[in-house]
Structure formats: C-alpha cells, structure tokens
Amino acid sequence: GAVVSQHPSWVICKSGTSVKIECRSLDFQATTMFWYRQFPKQSLMLMATSNEGSKATYEQGVEKDKFLINHASLTLSTLTVTSAHPEDSSFYICSATRDYSYEQYFGPGTRLTVT
Amino acid sequence: GQQVMQIPQYQHVQEGEDFTTYCNSSTTLSNIQWYKQRPGGHPVFLIQLVKSGEVKKQKRLTFQFGEAKKNSSLHITATQTTDVGTYFCGVYNQGGKLIFGQGTELSVKP
Secondary structure, three states: OOOEEEEOOEEEEOOOOOEEEEEEEOOOOOOEEEEEEEOOOOOEEEEEEEEOOOOOEEOOOOOOOOEEEEEEEOOEEEEEEOOOOHHHOEEEEEEEEOOOOOOOEEOOOEEEEEO | OOOOEEEOOEEEEEOOOOEEEEEEOOOOOOOEEEEEEOOOOOEEEEEEEOOOOOEEEEOOEEEEEOOOOOEEEEEEOOOOHHHOEEEEEEEEOOOOOEEEOOOEEEEEEO
C-alpha cells in the first residue's frame, strides 16, 4: 500500500507555456501533500505544502502565482508551472502523508524541460 | 529554520568496502529520517529514529541517533552495487515540514 503516482513522468514545453503536473495517492487518502523541486546533484527543496480544501502554504522564495497548487481531493494535488522558463527546468516530486503519519510516500517525479 | 548538514557529499568505494554518511544539527532533533534515492528515481523511506542513542539495523545498514539527538549516521557494511544512490537524512521542523540534508551520493565500483 501507500503508492503515489505522478503524471506526466516527463514533459518538454516551450518557454512561456504552462504545464500541469498531477500527483495522486492511489490506495490511501492523503491528509497532506508536499511538492519538492530537485536540481541535478542537489537535494530536494520543499516548494509548498498542500492540504485538501485549503490554500497551499508556500516556502519562502517560491512564487505562488507562478507555481499554482490545487488540492481538490484527498487523493489528488496538482502543480501548474505557469509561463515556464528554462530556469524552471527541474525534477518535480510530490509526496503524501496519511493519517498524520510521519512517513512520506514519494511519487516517481516529473522531469520538466523548458526550451 | 531547521537545518541539517550532511557529509560527505560524495563517496566512491570499492565493492565490499564499508560506507558511512553523517548528518549533524546545531539544535536538538525530535526525530530523524533516512531516505535512499536511486539514480533517476525518487526518495524511498528507509527508517525513522526517535530515541536518544537509538541504533537500528536493516540487514547491512545500521542507523544511529546520537545521545544528544543532534547527529545521526547511516553505515553500510560490505557495500554492493545495489547500494548505489544518494542517501538523504530528513528532519521535521516545527511547522511539520520535512527538511532534507544535502545528501551523500554513493558510487560502488565492482
């Protein structure tokens, strides 16, 4: 149990376009979902925390108008990168927790390349 | 905010050699977690340590939490090529957010 999926697994888009990434908890209801960004050879940096039915909480330095997060249900959170630029190219990973457990279950990640 | 320093950044070993990565904090930690990320993959939870001086083992992996709960280590005995990846420690801050260390990338030469 505790499987998290992400879609798409990779995406290439042109500069100025928007990209939506979905994160789903497949076999459990996620009380909280997190979005991370990881650049090559670097650690995971938390971007935002998302709770179902409420606004996401963004980390300092993360533009909420650029990275739109919607947590419509207990099994789905989406991250939309608006007006993407090459510097937004990165590996985006979501994670989810259930029943206020300490363990985070990570999705397989989405590799975004902006040309 | 909560920060943990993880060293070394890279470790290259011959298959069969041991490997250790360390995480240190300037403040007392309530708990610490360890994750493994294979190349091209996503982090996978390994373990959580909570108690002062706690030692846990998973086959060839030994996890320790310092007596002062300010440091932790992950030790792999007799590394294998399947151990390749980046190992991260993670701690929850007061806001309930998981903050990762910088990670230690392990490469194993057959």
